Amino acid sequence: MKMESTMEPGVKRGFKVLAVSVALGAALAGCCSLTCSGRKDSDGFVRFDGRMPPEAPSDYFILRYERPNGVYTNGWKKGMVKWDFVEVRQLKEGATTLRDGVLTKSPATVEPRNWAKLVQPGARNVRVKFVDADYTLAADGREEPPDGFVSLFNGRDLEGWKGVTPEEKFNWPGVRRAAIPEKLWEMQAKADKLMKEHWHVRDGVLFFDGLPGGNNLAAKKDYGNFEAVADWRLLRVFGDSGFYLRGSPQVQVWDPNLWAGQGSGCIWNNKAALSAALVCADRPIGDWNRCRMRIVGDKVTVWLNGEKVVDNVTYENSRQKGAPLPLVDQFELQCHGDPVEFRNIFIKELPEAAEDIPDPASAVRGERIDLLKDGIDGWKAADPKLRMGWSVKGGVLSNFVTKDPDKTSRGGSGGTHLVTKRDDFFDFDLSYDVLVEKKCNSGVYLRGRYEIQVNDSYGRKPDCHNMGALYDLVTPTVSAEKPAGEWQHVDLTLYKRHLTVTLNGVKIIDNKPIAGVTPGAVDWDETVPGPILLQGDHSNASFKNMVLTKIVK
Numbered sequence: 001m002k003m004e005s006t007m008e009p010g011v012k013r014g015f016k017v018l019a020v021s022v023a024l025g026a027a028l029a030g031c032c033s034l035t036c037s038g039r040k041d042s043d044g045f046v047r048f049d050g051r052m053p054p055e056a057p058s059d060y061f062i063l064r065y066e067r068p069n070g071v072y073t074n075g076w077k078k079g080m081v082k083w084d085f086v087e088v089r090q091l092k093e094g095a096t097t098l099r100d101g102v103l104t105k106s107p108a109t110v111e112p113r114n115w116a117k118l119v120q121p122g123a124r125n126v127r128v129k130f131v132d133a134d135y136t137l138a139a140d141g142r143e144e145p146p147d148g149f150v151s152l153f154n155g156r157d158l159e160g161w162k163g164v165t166p167e168e169k170f171n172w173p174g175v176r177r178a179a180i181p182e183k184l185w186e187m188q189a190k191a192d193k194l195m196k197e198h199w200h201v202r203d204g205v206l207f208f209d210g211l212p213g214g215n216n217l218a219a220k221k222d223y224g225n226f227e228a229v230a231d232w233r234l235l236r237v238f239g240d241s242g243f244y245l246r247g248s249p250q251v252q253v254w255d256p257n258l259w260a261g262q263g264s265g266c267i268w269n270n271k272a273a274l275s276a277a278l279v280c281a282d283r284p285i286g287d288w289n290r291c292r293m294r295i296v297g298d299k300v301t302v303w304l305n306g307e308k309v310v311d312n313v314t315y316e317n318s319r320q321k322g323a324p325l326p327l328v329d330q331f332e333l334q335c336h337g338d339p340v341e342f343r344n345i346f347i348k349e350l351p352e353a354a355e356d357i358p359d360p361a362s363a364v365r366g367e368r369i370d371l372l373k374d375g376i377d378g379w380k381a382a383d384p385k386l387r388m389g390w391s392v393k394g395g396v397l398s399n400f401v402t403k404d405p406d407k408t409s410r411g412g413s414g415g416t417h418l419v420t421k422r423d424d425f426f427d428f429d430l431s432y433d434v435l436v437e438k439k440c441n442s443g444v445y446l447r448g449r450y451e452i453q454v455n456d457s458y459g460r461k462p463d464c465h466n467m468g469a470l471y472d473l474v475t476p477t478v479s480a481e482k483p484a485g486e487w488q489h490v491d492l493t494l495y496k497r498h499l500t501v502t503l504n505g506v507k508i509i510d511n512k513p514i515a516g517v518t519p520g521a522v523d524w525d526e527t528v529p530g531p532i533l534l535q536g537d538h539s540n541a542s543f544k545n546m547v548l549t550k551i552v553k
Contacts, residue, residue: 043141043288045127048119058130061115063088064286065126066237083237085286088118092133101210101235101339103202125284138204141231141288141343149229149346152219152331155204162188163195164216164332171216172319173247173329174524177516178449184519191215198335210236210339216244216332222515224328225350227294231343237285239338242268245295247329248319251302251310253291253340256280265291265302265309269318274310281307288343297356298325323527327497328473328515352513358496360511365429366552371420371532372397372544382417382522382533389415389536398542399442399534415536419448419522423531427551430532431491435542436467438484442541443471446494447530448522450514452501454541456484468503471518476501476508487544495551497526 040046045064066083087098090113095106119126138155145151152160169175170187179187198214200207208214224246234241238258242250252268263280267273281304283289292303295315302310317325333342371378375392389400401415425447434454436442442454450470457466457479464475468490480503482488491502494514501509517524522533532548534541 040129041127041283041287043129044131045129045287048116048126048128058132059090060092060131060133060135061088061090062129062131063090063115063118063126064128064284065119065123066285067120068122077238083124085235085237086120086123087286088115089137090115091131091135091137093136098235101207125286127284136204142204143344145346146229146348149227149348152345152347153206153342155201155343157201158195158199158217160220161195161199162218162220163191163193163199164218164330165191165194166215171247172524173326173516174320174526176247177518178521178524180519202341204343206333206342206345208241208333208335208340210239210335210337212337214335214337216335218244218247218330218332219347222246222328223331223347223349224513224515225296225352226331226347227292227350228331228345228347229290229292230333230345231288231290233288233341234285235339235341239285239340240336241338241340242334242336243291243293244330244332244334245293245300245315246326247332248315248317248325250318250334251291251293251300252277253289253334255285256282263304263309264289265304267300267302267310267313267315270313270316271318271321273314273316277302277304277309278311279307279309281305281309290344294350296350296353320525320527323525324497326516327513357511358498360493360495360498360500363427363493363495363551364553366550369422369548369550371546371548378421379418380421382419382536384416386416386537390418390534396542396544397534397546399536399540401536401538401540417445417536418534420531420533423448424529425532425548425550426529427495429491429493429549429551430547431489432546433487433489433544435487436484437540439539440484440541441538443520443535444490445518445521445533445535446492447526448533449517449524449526449530450494450499451518451520451535452490452492454535457481458483462508468501468508470499470501470509470512470514473515473518474499474509474512476503477510478506478508480504480506480508493551 064087066085069082069084072078072080072082084100089096097104115128164171165187194215195217198209198211199217232253238255241253244250249269252266253264256263261280263277263282266277267275289305294301298315299312300310300315301312315325317323372395381388391398436454436456438456440456443451445451453465453467453469453471455467458481460466462476462479464472466476467481469476482504488504493500497514498511499509499514500511
């Protein structure tokens with residue numbers, strides 16, 4: 001099906017619903033008039049026009065159709081015809097029937113059935129595929145990743161995937177990233193429990209049951225710029241699903257018949273940029289569709305069944321209106337309360353576009369600020385209710401922790417973080433000397449949101465929790481630490497959501513994109529300035545020669 005879209009950019013949901021209801025009412029009046037194409041489609045199905053074929057070429061087949069099942073009695077679809085999607089599989093291994101995603105099995109051995117007599121009166125979109133005795137559903141349509149791609153779904157289980165929960169807005173990238181690890185683990189456990197209840201592998205494909213309580217499914221690895229390919233099929237007429245890129249909705253998957261012919265692949269949540277699909281390229285409900293998505297920077301292009309439906313459109317951050325899209329975050333399969341299947345999910349990471357990579361050397365520097373010029377007076381406790389273990393002596397800012405069990409907090413110290421009284425820092429250079437004890441664990445939060453790790457990691461292989469790393473997000477390329485007890489020097493630049501870090505004269509992070517805030521951030525709003533925060537609840541650490549130079553443009 002290829003249909004020119006008449007949807008104007010930025011049309012509001014209410015107008016779409018009205019237009020759809022009118023168009024659909026007219027369309028349903030003649031929906032049972034079937035014609036036969038006489039040709040197999042790409043999946044091997046032939047349309048049935050009501051005339052019996054002279055002879056079925058095989059006893060084994062897959063039959064698909066939609067049947068009327070009353071009318072909707074409430075909601076905005078009230079009065080509209082309700083259709084069920086039905087798939088009958090008569091295979092050597094047995095007979096099964098799929099109705100709106102619910103699978104029922106016949107006895108292990110059944111007599112061959114006349115497929116045409118299984119079509120119920122009033123059915124539409126009737127098509128059948130005859131198969132050999134050795135045919136299996138799990139092998140049908142399964143492909144290997146194209147060159148340069150990796151597979152996200154192994155066809156056997158949920159390895160490589162994790163659940164998503166909207167509880168406490170943990171499906172929002174910033175909220176999730178800002179959480180301390182213990183909270184994140186707690187919420188992820190809840191999300192994974194729901195995942196196991198509603199997402200399953202059935203017949204070699206990834207299946208969401210559409211039942212209440214389910215939510216999105218996310219790849220465990222986060223992605224920034226990438227090209228992804230995924231096959232999907234809706235198992236319910238008027239069904240809805242989609243893909244979230246970098247944790248933000250969404251590349252739309254839905255039944256175009258509910259939206260006046262507006263096809264899948266559109267960027268539904270866009271408000272300012274074009275949201276409509278250029279053409280409707282969807283196949284009938286129950287048939288497999290192939291979606292290809294390419295996102296670089298904040299520009300997305302989408303192909304559906306070989307047709308370009310979105311062409312280099314801005315992909316807006318619908319989680320935080322007006323904020324830039326996260327540079328890196330989750331690739332998600334959407335739950336929208338309807339049964340849906342996915343297979344052949346492949347992804348290839350892409351480099352940043354040249355125009356998206358900032359040049360720190362060309363940035364214009366402004367005010368130079370000695371953060372320790374006024375000693376402790378330029379700082380304050382992040383939480384005045386906690387013990388203050390920070391003091392300045394001889395130009396050295398030091399933290400002293402306690403192991404008093406009556407004063408413990410997370411990390412076992414009972415101490416407060418220390419934060420600059422000034423909170424007008426956005427992009428800047430920052431340099432400091434730091435002294436750590438053995439087994440030390442502390443950190444420097446840029447804008448109060450991005451933790452540069454302070455750690456006794458001498459002698460370890462590079463890791464995203466070592467000295468100078470962007471905690472959890474960016475791993476140093478080399479190890480340049482000194483042993484505990486020796487002063488170490490850090491120079492870093494935060495510029496246009498990219499980070500450069502030099503440790504002891506060795507560049508360990510070179511202008512890498514920042515995926516988002518790190519655990520323990522003061523908040524998750526990356527669009528505004530913030531303070532410098534020193535972590536105080538873990539271990540002793542000392543700082544001196546701490547100088548910040550603002551970048552003004």
